[in-house]
Amino acid sequence: MAQQRGKTNKADATRRQLLDAALSVISERGYADTTVDRIVEVAGVSKGVAYYHFASKADIATCILVEGVGGIIDEFEVVAAAAPSATNALVAMMESFAAVIFRNADFGRFLVSELWRRGREWSDALRVLEERLLAVLRSQIERGQREGSIRAGVDASFEAVAIVGMVLTATLHYIREAEQRIEDGCAPARAHAETERAFLFHIQDYVHHANA
Amino acid sequence: MAQQRGKTNKADATRRQLLDAALSVISERGYADTTVDRIVEVAGVSKGVAYYHFASKADIATCILVEGVGGIIDEFEVVAAAAPSATNALVAMMESFAAVIFRNADFGRFLVSELWRRGREWSDALRVLEERLLAVLRSQIERGQREGSIRAGVDASFEAVAIVGMVLTATLHYIREAEQRIEDGCAPARAHAETERAFLFHIQDYVHHANA
Amino acid sequence: MAQQRGKTNKADATRRQLLDAALSVISERGYADTTVDRIVEVAGVSKGVAYYHFASKADIATCILVEGVGGIIDEFEVVAAAAPSATNALVAMMESFAAVIFRNADFGRFLVSELWRRGREWSDALRVLEERLLAVLRSQIERGQREGSIRAGVDASFEAVAIVGMVLTATLHYIREAEQRIEDGCAPARAHAETERAFLFHIQDYVHHANA
Amino acid sequence: MAQQRGKTNKADATRRQLLDAALSVISERGYADTTVDRIVEVAGVSKGVAYYHFASKADIATCILVEGVGGIIDEFEVVAAAAPSATNALVAMMESFAAVIFRNADFGRFLVSELWRRGREWSDALRVLEERLLAVLRSQIERGQREGSIRAGVDASFEAVAIVGMVLTATLHYIREAEQRIEDGCAPARAHAETERAFLFHIQDYVHHANA
DNA sequence: GATGAATGAGTCTTCATTCAT
DNA sequence: GATGAATGAAGACTCATTCAT
Numbered sequence: 017m018a019q020q021r022g023k024t025n026k027a028d029a030t031r032r033q034l035l036d037a038a039l040s041v042i043s044e045r046g047y048a049d050t051t052v053d054r055i056v057e058v059a060g061v062s063k064g065v066a067y068y069h070f071a072s073k074a075d076i077a078t079c080i081l082v083e084g085v086g087g088i089i090d091e092f093e094v095v096a097a098a099a100p101s102a103t104n105a106l107v108a109m110m111e112s113f114a115a116v117i118f119r120n121a122d123f124g125r126f127l128v129s130e131l132w133r134r135g136r137e138w139s140d141a142l143r144v145l146e147e148r149l150l151a152v153l154r155s156q157i158e159r160g161q162r163e164g165s166i167r168a169g170v171d172a173s174f175e176a177v178a179i180v181g182m183v184l185t186a187t188l189h190y191i192r193e194a195e196q197r198i199e200d201g202c203a204p205a206r207a208h209a210e211t212e213r214a215f216l217f218h219i220q221d222y223v224h225h226a227n228a
Numbered sequence: 229m230a231q232q233r234g235k236t237n238k239a240d241a242t243r244r245q246l247l248d249a250a251l252s253v254i255s256e257r258g259y260a261d262t263t264v265d266r267i268v269e270v271a272g273v274s275k276g277v278a279y280y281h282f283a284s285k286a287d288i289a290t291c292i293l294v295e296g297v298g299g300i301i302d303e304f305e306v307v308a309a310a311a312p313s314a315t316n317a318l319v320a321m322m323e324s325f326a327a328v329i330f331r332n333a334d335f336g337r338f339l340v341s342e343l344w345r346r347g348r349e350w351s352d353a354l355r356v357l358e359e360r361l362l363a364v365l366r367s368q369i370e371r372g373q374r375e376g377s378i379r380a381g382v383d384a385s386f387e388a389v390a391i392v393g394m395v396l397t398a399t400l401h402y403i404r405e406a407e408q409r410i411e412d413g414c415a416p417a418r419a420h421a422e423t424e425r426a427f428l429f430h431i432q433d434y435v436h437h438a439n440a
Numbered sequence: 441m442a443q444q445r446g447k448t449n450k451a452d453a454t455r456r457q458l459l460d461a462a463l464s465v466i467s468e469r470g471y472a473d474t475t476v477d478r479i480v481e482v483a484g485v486s487k488g489v490a491y492y493h494f495a496s497k498a499d500i501a502t503c504i505l506v507e508g509v510g511g512i513i514d515e516f517e518v519v520a521a522a523a524p525s526a527t528n529a530l531v532a533m534m535e536s537f538a539a540v541i542f543r544n545a546d547f548g549r550f551l552v553s554e555l556w557r558r559g560r561e562w563s564d565a566l567r568v569l570e571e572r573l574l575a576v577l578r579s580q581i582e583r584g585q586r587e588g589s590i591r592a593g594v595d596a597s598f599e600a601v602a603i604v605g606m607v608l609t610a611t612l613h614y615i616r617e618a619e620q621r622i623e624d625g626c627a628p629a630r631a632h633a634e635t636e637r638a639f640l641f642h643i644q645d646y647v648h649h650a651n652a
Numbered sequence: 653m654a655q656q657r658g659k660t661n662k663a664d665a666t667r668r669q670l671l672d673a674a675l676s677v678i679s680e681r682g683y684a685d686t687t688v689d690r691i692v693e694v695a696g697v698s699k700g701v702a703y704y705h706f707a708s709k710a711d712i713a714t715c716i717l718v719e720g721v722g723g724i725i726d727e728f729e730v731v732a733a734a735a736p737s738a739t740n741a742l743v744a745m746m747e748s749f750a751a752v753i754f755r756n757a758d759f760g761r762f763l764v765s766e767l768w769r770r771g772r773e774w775s776d777a778l779r780v781l782e783e784r785l786l787a788v789l790r791s792q793i794e795r796g797q798r799e800g801s802i803r804a805g806v807d808a809s810f811e812a813v814a815i816v817g818m819v820l821t822a823t824l825h826y827i828r829e830a831e832q833r834i835e836d837g838c839a840p841a842r843a844h845a846e847t848e849r850a851f852l853f854h855i856q857d858y859v860h861h862a863n864a
Numbered sequence: 865g866a867t868g869a870a871t872g873a874g875t876c877t878t879c880a881t882t883c884a885t
Numbered sequence: 886g887a888t889g890a891a892t893g894a895a896g897a898c899t900c901a902t903t904c905a906t
Binding site for chain 5: 887888889890891892893894895896897898899900901902903904905906
């Protein structure tokens with residue numbers, strides 16, 4: 017994966033532009049249907065720079081995935097370290113996870129579509145990140161069991177995966193419904209925010225009862 | 229989508245061969261990286277027949293998805309109609325869903341990667357099927373609330389999506405782990421069946437508590 | 441290297457057209473400056489067929505080289521087997537070699553430019569062929585030494601290489617001079633044939649004395 | 653072609669570094685597959701300086717060829733002027749020619765691959781140099797005929813070309829064999845020097861007899 | 865003098881689809 | 886019904902060259 021070298025701000029800015037453009041284009045039609053031509057068009061740069069900053073189209077996608085999931089993990093770890101209780105930590109992590117997806121549905125869709133794909137250049141990198149993300153969740157669930165807020169019968173390993181699956185799937189579902197409503201003119205654009213609040217309430221309630 | 233014509237058994241067999249070959253190839257490298265050349269090679273037929281049985285490459289994929297999800301829905305409806313209680317129905321549906329994925333991980337991976345993609349030829353068809361699948365789940369959850377086995381606080385709409393997300397994600401995760409263990413030689417091939425049993429116990433326990 | 445399958449005459453004809461077009465284009469500007477676009481344009485076929493019949497641009501070049509040098513070797517072997525004496529065989533081989541180059545200067549130029557290049561896809565194949573060609577020459581020189589027509593002091597290995605180098609270099613030189621004269625209008629087009637005769641006389645005289 | 657400006661030693665050193673790097677890279681993969689990026693990387697300078705010292709990539713190659721062949725011609729002329737007899741001169745020139753190639757096989761390979769190529773930027777320059785080189789050889793052969801050491805039947809024009817072809821081809825062949833032996837561990841690195849001595853003996857013997 | 869980011873035309877290659885046999 | 890040769894549009898990637906800093 018292309019490394020960012022702190023050389024110039026200009027170069028970094030170009031790199032960022034390409035990454036942003038790529039994510040938006042990829043989420044629009046998927047990685048395979050995304051052309052480098054389109055990415056550089058959206059980024060407003062020439063095709064050559066794309067290959068000056070990244071080794072390949074796959075390298076761009078890998079950077080997006082790694083930086084994106086890496087950011088989520090970083091926040092998970094910060095949240096976990098700061099939370100007064102495991103329950104608190106889990107709630108905060110789910111909120112933070114959902115917030116990232118809500119704010120960047122493009123990234124969420126890309127992530128889901130790639131999470132189980134095999135044979136991609138980034139498959140290995142992604143699996144490592146996934147494991148790290150699950151590990152943070154697992155450790156908080158186990159902490160909750162030690163603290164007594166989560167019943168012993170829960171399988172930490174299972175719940176970690178289940179939470180990721182629920183949040184990802186349900187968030188994308190809710191986003192699609194909200195987008196549909198806005199598109200149909202049945203709801204104002206702020207419906208998005210309301211959907212997010214309602215969704216967060218549901219999932220926290222669900223996990224709370226499952227753990228009790 | 230190409231209709232199956234009951235004409236000959238030969239034709240049906242060829243059609244089935246193509247569909248199976250396509251699914252296996254698609255799950256290996258994704259729809260976009262799958263070539264018609266490769267499909268017919270795996271199916272052991274000439275390229276001409278593929279276009280005799282299907283209108284296009286997308287048509288093949290659509291058939292796989294529609295027939296696959298359609299089968300799941302059909303079973304859901306049968307199970308729901310036969311179940312003595314909502315709780316019973318939900319458990320049976322989750323079991324049946326997971327069983328399909330366990331038995332055909334290729335299909336599961338393809339489904340997940342396409343579920344949220346927009347702009348595909350089959351996107352609309354898939355969304356309709358998804359809605360039908362969710363509707364069956366929702367109706368059983370609501371029945372459970374009427375029967376008193378599911379607490380009123382549960383949002384049926386949310387739980388339906390959450391269950392689909394959990395089952396899909398967790399099943400694929402467990403399958404990958406089992407595959408990894410078998411690959412590494414750390415476990416015998418029957419580890420698959422044991423994994424499935426353990427997984428089913430976890431998810432039923434989890435949903436049971438979340439609903440109680 | 442793409443294998444020719446005797447399936448259809450049509451397909452074989454297309455393959456041959458591509459090979460001929462490729463040789464003519466390659467000899468015009470060299471392999472690297474030859475585009476597949478230009479080859480198919482000259483061949484009068486679509487770009488797709490080129491890749492249906494050959495694996496790559498390099499594959500086309502390899503076929504030209506292998507078939508071309510292979511043809512020379514075949515003729516060498518026939519000539520060597522039929523010649524009443526080693527001297528006779530050597531003369532006939534030099535004539536046959538020079539004739540191929542005179543008749544197809546394009547091929548000669550391509551061969552010389554690739555003979556010493558390393559790291560090409562066809563480098564290994566070419567080296568094997570070169571060794572076979574040298575072996576035929578060597579065996580006739582050694583036969584001449586046994587027959588007493590070639591002095592013992594001659595190093596067969598060296599002379600084989602020397603003959604190839606002389607014939608190749610001198611032939612191309614003479615061709616260029618003849619082309620130049622025709623281009624300048626200083627000589628009629630038949631100058632080519634006269635040049636070939638004069639050249640053959642010189643080289644045979646030279647080798648004859650060197651061996652005596 | 654870029655002129656060397658006696659300005660600074662620094663500039664000259666950079667120029668030389670670029671030329672050496674270019675020759676080594678070109679001989680490795682050919683002119684067309686050589687990138688300016690790779691040249692400056694090997695030379696250890698930035699891309700800007702390359703274009704400060706040379707007008708273009710072709711300019712670099714032209715300089716290598718012109719300076720290389722020019723050096724050979726210069727030495728030929730010095731040798732020819734100093735030699736007591738034509739035979740002496742020819743021997744010395746062949747030795748000097750072979751020595752250059754032995755010491756710089758990269759240059760030899762580049763020269764051979766470009767000698768017959770048409771349409772290159774340096775094609776004309778190269779042809780002029782070739783003609784000058786052949787002229788020196790021819791004049792010594794004719795001198796030998798006047799001195800009586802070379803039989804009248806020899807065609808000076810032909811022998812000049814033949815010698816160039818033989819030396820170039822045979823030298824490169826011997827170098828490759830020596831490199832192969834060293835690579836295979838079948839011979840020590842000094843095998844190179846021995847090969848050169850044996851080769852020189854063979855070619856001088858061959859030409860001597862051809863001329864007698 | 866020196867740097868390296870940026871350009872964009874040009875190449876090879878792929879592949880869904882068609883159709884003559 | 887079946888085959889496989891042919892099509893051509895489209896896409897990833899390269900690289901000589903320029904130029905602002």
